[in-house]
Amino acid sequence: xxxxxHLTKQFxxxxxxxxxxxxxxxxxxxxxxxxxxxGKSTTMRMxxxxxxxxxxxxxxxxxxxxTDSLAARQKMGYLPENAPVYPDMRVTAxxxxxxxxxxxxxxxxxDRVAETLERCFLTHVRDQTVSTLSKGYKQRVCFAQSIxxxxxxxxLDEPTDGLDPNQKHEVRQMIREMSPSKAIIFSxxxxxxxxxxxxxxxxxxxxxxxxDDTPGGLKRRSSLHGxxxxxxxxxxxxxxxxxxxxxxxxxxxxIVDTEQGRFTLRIFPDDPETSCINRILTAxxxxxxxxxxxxxxxxxLDEVFRQITADPEDA
Amino acid sequence: MHPKGNFVRIxxxxxxxxxxxxxxxxxxxxxxxxxxxxxxFFTFYLSRFFEAGQADLQGFFQWHPWLFMFLVPAVAMRLxxxxxxxxxxxxxxxxxxxxxxxxLGKFLAAWCFIGIALFLTFPLVxxxxxxxxxxxGVTFCAYVGSFLMAGxxxxxxxxxxxxxxxxxxxxxxxVVICLFLILAGFPPIIQMFSGWAPLWLVDGVAxxxxxxxxxxxxxxxxxxxxxxxxxxxxxxxxxVNGVILQNRESA
Numbered sequence: 272x273x274x275x276x277h278l279t280k281q282f283x284x285x286x287x288x289x290x291x292x293x294x295x296x297x298x299x300x301x302x303x304x305x306x307x308x309x310g311k312s313t314t315m316r317m318x319x320x321x322x323x324x325x326x327x328x329x330x331x332x333x334x335x336x337x338t339d340s341l342a343a344r345q346k347m348g349y350l351p352e353n354a355p356v357y358p359d360m361r362v363t364a365x366x367x368x369x370x371x372x373x374x375x376x377x378x379x380x381x382d383r384v385a386e387t388l389e390r391c392f393l394t395h396v397r398d399q400t401v402s403t404l405s406k407g408y409k410q411r412v413c414f415a416q417s418i419x420x421x422x423x424x425x426x427l428d429e430p431t432d433g434l435d436p437n438q439k440h441e442v443r444q445m446i447r448e449m450s451p452s453k454a455i456i457f458s459x460x461x462x463x464x465x466x467x468x469x470x471x472x473x474x475x476x477x478x479x480x481x482x483d484d485t486p487g488g489l490k491r492r493s494s495l496h497g498x499x500x501x502x503x504x505x506x507x508x509x510x511x512x513x514x515x516x517x518x519x520x521x522x523x524x525x526i527v528d529t530e531q532g533r534f535t536l537r538i539f540p541d542d543p544e545t546s547c548i549n550r551i552l553t554a555x556x557x558x559x560x561x562x563x564x565x566x567x568x569x570x571x572l573d574e575v576f577r578q579i580t581a582d583p584e585d586a
Numbered sequence: 587m588h589p590k591g592n593f594v595r596i597x598x599x600x601x602x603x604x605x606x607x608x609x610x611x612x613x614x615x616x617x618x619x620x621x622x623x624x625x626x627f628f629t630f631y632l633s634r635f636f637e638a639g640q641a642d643l644q645g646f647f648q649w650h651p652w653l654f655m656f657l658v659p660a661v662a663m664r665l666x667x668x669x670x671x672x673x674x675x676x677x678x679x680x681x682x683x684x685x686x687x688x689x690l691g692k693f694l695a696a697w698c699f700i701g702i703a704l705f706l707t708f709p710l711v712x713x714x715x716x717x718x719x720x721x722x723g724v725t726f727c728a729y730v731g732s733f734l735m736a737g738x739x740x741x742x743x744x745x746x747x748x749x750x751x752x753x754x755x756x757x758x759x760x761v762v763i764c765l766f767l768i769l770a771g772f773p774p775i776i777q778m779f780s781g782w783a784p785l786w787l788v789d790g791v792a793x794x795x796x797x798x799x800x801x802x803x804x805x806x807x808x809x810x811x812x813x814x815x816x817x818x819x820x821x822x823x824x825x826v827n828g829v830i831l832q833n834r835e836s837a
Contacts, residue, residue: 319680322834345682355673359610360603371599372681374592416677 497543662743771795
């Protein structure tokens with residue numbers, strides 16, 4: 272388990288990370304969200320022991336990163352932001368170096384390096400110099416480095432940044448495949464990733480945790496969560512909004528769109544968790560409305576993200 | 587803390603990577619060629635090796651402080667500045683590696699590299715052997731002294747390299763400090779102090795100079811105090827190097 276306890280980091284007068292606490296168990300994939308400069312990378316650098324916290328600490332499987340740093344680091348794999356790799360080294364030589372540092376020797380080292388090359392789809396570039404590789408491949412080499420020693424804990428700082436959609440998909444796939452045996456923390460700006468990959472998300476803003484929830488739980492915080500979108504053919508009837516608002520369970524109706532012979536309404540229920548779709552459909556039938564589609568909005572993470580992280584002074 | 591075997595293993599892994607890095611880039615070959623050309627030029631043209639009529643390498647070694655003053659900081663400047671610029675420092679320092687292992691590993695690799703450069707001057711020794719019968723003991727001592735002096739300059743360069751992301755800044759700082767270490771023993775500098783400063787300060791400044799110690803060793807006097815001087819300056823710089831790296835607040 273990774274336990275982050277009251278982690279604080281001060282750079283001069285600037286409080287970059289302000290009393291962050293959370294913990295991640297094995298089998299969990301935690302997404303780390305937040306605007307740029309919120310303190311995500313700083314937090315990850317303290318978790319991995321790159322620099323010491325000003326206050327608080329991190330416990331990796333019982334090893335305190337401040338007092339028992341080497342043991343803690345041995346159990347972690349880390350992919351820093353921008354995936355730094357020595358540009359003048361060949362891929363295999365680089366991974367061999369990392370394996371040697373991690374204490375793998377002889378046959379077990381060769382096997383691990385070969386296995387990791389394969390797993391990260393790097394086998395065909397194994398003899399190339401890193402500087403000749405494209406951004407996506409460099410990212411993979413650095414990723415390979417982080418899983419080389421099969422660590423129990425994986426810290427990935429924007430692992431999909433700068434990759435094309437196919438490569439993003441591959442990285443997500445790898446993260447998901449590894450999750451049964453590991454605790455994984457990764458930071459991202461891509462909110463779709465949160466829904467498809469992780470089991471929990473933490474949003475930080477101004478160095479503080481402002482939300483710690485499942486992706487579904489976060490979506491439920493959206494003001495649009497549980498609203499019903501109804502699209503129908505025909506011109507917009509005049510009294511349609513008050514008509515629907517009379518239905519039990521409906522609190523408000525808004526016109527989203529009217530264009531070329533169709534209109535779309537957004538119906539806000541009193542309680543997002545109890546459906547009133549049946550009553551709405553019945554009411555629509557009475558009015559002879561030609562319904563084209565009906566959908567229930569789950570809520571949008573990007574909206575929740577903006578809502579939570581917006582600076583109150585800006586709002 | 588991990589057992590002793592790991593210390594050697596990690597040190598060796600870092601040294602190997604670093605040395606491979608030197609020879610994998612043109613820097614190494616440029617350095618070797620320039621070092622050998624310049625030392626040959628100084629020995630044969632400025633010191634008039636053949637005209638001097640003496641089968642010794644005094645005229646070769648006397649230039650080493652000045653050669654090393656520029657060339658060693660050029661080797662050292664990339665040690666840490668490059669790691670910081672590339673961001674690879676972040677990986678190195680999140681590996682299960684102590685700062686001592688990382689610093690010593692890199693330092694020893696660079697020192698080995700300079701050792702290789704020095705070794706490649708062996709044709710000069712062969713020349714003196716061909717021309718006469720030089721005192722090989724003196725030559726050996728001079729090589730040891732030269733190697734130790736290079737180590738001192740290297741430790742300075744490694745320290746300044748840790749201060750900055752810019753190799754140029756690191757190079758200039760290192761050259762200035764090396765210049766001070768050379769000039770501290772020169773009569774004009776000593777006279778500048780001797781008028782007003784207490785005797786201990788004058789002696790102190792003079793004894794900081796690598797020249798004083800190098801001169802003794804290159805005459806064939808392998809004094810323990812001189813060796814201690816070199817090792818303690820190196821040790822001091824390496825400790826400062828570690829303090830700088832541990833107090834960095836960013837990559």
